[in-house]
Amino acid sequence: MRETPLKNEHISLGARMVDFAGWYMPVTYTNIKEEHLRVRTKAGLFDVSHMGRYWFAGRDHIKLVDKIISNSRATMAPGQIRYSVIMNGQGGILDDVLVYSAGDDGTLLVVNAGNRDVIWKWIERERKGFVVDITDMSNDYAMIAMQGPESVNLLNKVSDVDTRSLKYYRFTRGTVLGEPQVLVSRTGYTGEDGFELIMPAGQAARFWRELLNVGKSLGVGPAGLGCRDTLRLEAGMPLHGHEITDTINPLEAGLDWAVRLDKEDFIGKQATLALQKEGLKMKLVGLHVEGKRIPRQGQEVYRDGKPVGRICSGTMAPWLDQVIATAFVPANATTVGTLYHVEFKGKGTKKVEPGEVMFKAIVVPLPFYKRPGKK
Amino acid sequence: MARPDNVRYLATHEWGRLEKDGTVVVGITDFAVEQLNDLTFVDLPEKGDKVTRGEAFGEIESVKAVSDLISPVSGKVVAVNDTVSSDDFSALKKDAFGAGWLIKVKPDNPKDLDSAKSKADYEKQLAEEAH
Incomplete structure (x- = not known):
């Protein structure tokens, strides 16, 4: 089983560990209900390091991203994030992803843990003919989500990020717990306000401990995959393998807003147009x-x-x-x-x-x- | 929690205890309760129903999964724990081998229990599963 840099932190907190998509991950530290309610009323800390983080740069990288995603990358402002799906040629959903625009400098794609290899192979297949540089940053960096109404107060205590100007689905880089250039996004998978932090893997354990420590007075606690699932379902967010699969089209899943059929050709567009014409x-x-x-x-x-x-x-x-x-x-x-x-x-x-x-x-x-x- | 020596265990985490009056009390172990964690629902038989050794007599459900409840003996149900049956799991969480019992069975053959595991064998199984 694959492990994140935070495995030992979870074990020392007494987490119940399970195999999730081939990853050894915490499902609960106490129980789902308590952790769920904590995120809705205070804030919870999630280890989301198992997700894939792929960095695209180079002359044609925006074109390549726009070929594989359903949403539009070319029209994004630097610092903006968009939700998108990646479809196969039949219009089925291979994965849902977050797309981070760093302007012309690059694009970050955050993909689901269970689909890391599928998407990497998909990109390898589709990149031919494009001048691009693609880096798998997944193992060199860790990712921690802080989710819940107290997240903003926690981030204010530990970073120089201006949380008032950091809007929903935007990201910035800032100094967090003394570490410069931490990527901070106002995103999440819980239906609450919150942030996701990407830091060097070697810093992850220190971040985890210090965030829990500083957050204690705000009611912040660790939250496992169990409540991540109940939180996302309450918030109506799809989970790949459940609401969306490689035989389900985004229109069927109610994700029309993430499919830009007015965009130039992209993989899955023709199949989606055909389905739209035919009727769901x-x-x-x-x-x-x-x-x-x-x-x-x-x-x-x-x-x-x-x-x-x-x-x-x-x-x-x-x-x-x-x-x-x-x-x-x-x-x-x-x-x-x-x-x-x-x-x-x-x-x-x-x-x-x-x-x-x-x-x-x-x-x-x-x-x-x-x-x-x-x- | 110290597990009792005077009950027999199933690999599927149920236990049975032969009482002085010849009935067998059936429950699930503290380990099962711990694993199920967020319990939401239990479906138990009624007084007078028949149960069969090695077969499901009910279901217990948590946020994550549904599990069959397997009977360690064949016989007739003579009592049901009404507290647990009404989906109040506090007793089950606190005292799985006592107040958290599930059903009481008048066994066709009390020797059914002999084929179940001793405490030592059950704990050996748990240790093996942990790896």
Whole structure:
């Protein structure tokens, strides 16, 4: 299993460690609910070093990036970040990524841990004929996310970054904990305000310890992958392998806003245009599920007693205290309030009485959760 | 938590204890509770239901996963822990081998339990799984 520079920090904090996409990672330090609520009310620190960080530079690098991503790189201002997907030729999603523009100097692509190798090979395949310099910075640098309303106060205590002028989905470089040139972005995967820091791998353990130490008085604590998943699901953010896969098109997943069909040709554009013309068959929706049971990935979604869709992700949402799920359902029945059902077969007897096997699942708007004050 | 010697363990982390009145109390181990961590739901049989050794008698669910509950004995359910059954997991978290029991079974054959693991064998299994 692959390890991040923070492995020993997690172990000494007593984290429950698991294999996540081939990485030895902390799933919880205490429990999902406590860590989830901490991020929503104070702030949590996440080790996201397992994600891939690829740096593009050279004469044609913007052209190459724009060939492989669905969003537009050429129209980005220096210091701006955009969410995008990378599609295959059939319009399926190979990964979702964050694209950081350093103007003409370069572009940073942050990719999912589980897709590092797939995307690297994809880039190697597509770069032919372009004058570019591509560096895999993933192992030389570590990445720590601080997420939650207290993140801004924590960052103010430890850095010279002007957090008032650093807007959402922007990045800058600053001195953090005495280390110059730390890349600080106002991004995250939780639905809260927060920052992600990229620092040299050798500094990661010191950063982790000092951030926890300084953050203690603000209520900051470590947060594992368990709550990362419940937080992102409440915030309606897709996870590759669940809401988005290499056979799902971004239009089906409701990611139209990240696909610039007005852009010059890019991989997946023709397939997406064809799908748009033909009309969507399935579309992603959010569901509120009655009861306490959690629908799992692949479970069928019923309408009028017939299976018509499939669950992507489900959880007991800790902040909402409600079972929520995402699912692909027929595109012509996605209106808020539409009634579906999911089935739970009891192994005991509690839920197998007639009429108690099918649980109501009602379409609700995505995201399930929006932080206060955010439009 | 010190695990008791007077219960027998299954590899799937359930335990069974033969009582003086001949019934068998069934629960899950502290290790199982710890692994499941964020418990959300449990589905237990009712009094009078039959359970079968080596087969699921219910399910326990956490935020991350659903697990079958496997019975160490065959027989008839004579009592169910109502606290746990109503999805109150506090007793289970505090005292998995005591107040957190799940069901009580009148076994067809009390010797069923003999094939389950001793505490030493169960702890050896946990040590092996940790690697």
